[in-house]
Amino acid sequence: MPESATQLPRGRHGLPRETVIAAQRDRILLAMAEAMTENGYVGTPVAAVIKRAGVSRETFYEQFRSKEDCFEAAFERAVELMLTGIFAATGAEFDGETQSQRLERVLGSYLDALAAEPAYARLFLVEVYAVGAEAIARRTQLQETFVAMVADVLDADTEAQFFACQTLVAALSSMVTARIAVGDLAGLRALREPLLDLIRRSGELFGSARLAD
Template structure:
């Protein structure tokens, strides 16, 4: 089993002279990653605080200095997952490349999303799968983030009508279901392989999702 990022982030033993805030931040990072990794193995329900503490290499006192409960720790880990999975995608979305078509930009954003999920499988599982075991508030947060992704897709594909916007919602919902299934069974190769067929679907869709210029296939139909 490869060395965990938790192990890699351990502080030096003994006296290290690091400021208190750096120590606390490093401990928090280890706890959050330990929560994600433990849940990837045993699920939210099957992950006690004791398992997180052991994996993170911190004391119970340290855990409860930072988090009120397992659910509080999960919520913080979920926000970290959002940060990791969306920061790169949003950076790619805002990047402008001279001469790039909207279709190519869409492929770039989709690729960044799939790459982010495959790069952080434990956090991806927390974000996509374990969230359903926590409760309605966490699920509502996931739904809100999915709508953010819909807005990004609709903007790239130039979805001008209500019908096109709904089609973008359907596309993102289908993508969410497919990536969730692959993360749930640990199929990272299958996850990354989604990019090409999804982009082929968009390119062959005519004006269904929006008015992007297609690389091949029929010209988009006039939305009017």
């Protein structure tokens, strides 16, 4: 079982109730993401999540009102994992780095965060469209956050340059979604270099930053 889902010891363990509840919640959320990888949101009943998580139906409904409620919580966990992965890489000081190195760190951390959690990445990128407008709006909001990060690195000073950055991230989103949908993690990571090369050859299309190899 992945480290993100804590497996409790069997038998009497003496753990605080809060610890038990948190561990059960982690297992349910991961089970939701993994089950949807196989059958999609529509084709994943609560029973399948319960079985995969190894919890009772009572435990599930103590934590979540419905399958949709569970999905929303799993989606927020996916967002947390994606942002944690990105901010862990981009939160470090950029002193001494070229803008090309900064951009490579930002894009690389995004791709690595997706590849590290493929079930949650699929939930975030693919299954979200089966749930409804609110979840899609949340995904769009996160995409715009990533646009702002890219625009900052590339020194996008004009409306045209910022729009180019939005177009770049939208194209990247489409490409990573296609690869996550078919489980092509190697292809996902392989996007990094051609994308960086494209930006280096773009002149000032995306911003005034001069990116060297």
